[in-house]
Amino acid sequence: MANELQGKTIAILAADGVEQVELTEPRKAVEEAGGTTVLVSLEEGEIQATEGDIHPKDTFAVDRTVAQASAEDFDGLLLPGGVANPDNLRQDAQAIAFVQEVFRAGKPVGVICHGPWTLVEADLVRGRRITSYPSVRTDIRNAGGEWVDEEVVVDQGLVSSRNPDDLPAFCAKIVEEFAEGRHQVHDEGATAA
Secondary structure (H helix, E strand, O other): OOOOOOOOEEEEEOOOOEEHHHHHHHHHHHHHOOOEEEEEEOOOOEEEEEEOOOEEEEEEEOOEEHHHOOHHHOOEEEEOOOOHHHHHHOOOHHHHHHHHHHHHOOOOEEEEOOOHHHHHHOOOOOOOEEOOOHHHHHHHHHOOOEEOOOOEEEEOOEEEEOOHHHHHHHHHHHHHHHHHOOOOOOOOOOOOO
């Protein structure tokens, strides 16, 4: 890939239980395109990644806590999946506030698999077209989103995919959206507290 993300910094918001490949492959795509990634989490130290939601894999050093993070420091946001990861994030008020701040700023966001749970909690799927792991579809619909079963979906800078099988398309599309930059702020949900 070219250096289309040169000078751009992308936050990866993740916690224990993140699906490893959904963290590593998008991170690699961003970095290969010349961007910088910063792993943001709930606490300092390391997070434990998994494979298939239950098999422990590698640990990853946290670069910044969510309490230390501000949307103005980043050009985009990645929300990987795994079941436990978004479940941990959606229970943390600072994580929710950070995600809402990124959306209010109109910055592009990539979310995959169970990652949309965090967006549901933040009231950020209302009026949006989005995909996810199939078990999240009812949550998305109940939160006012339009769930579709497609490999990759883009809605005003929000890129979503269903599962690790979609990573090639997801990674290509997030690089494109991060390179494009800010989008028009979506009216509904972006100001939810």
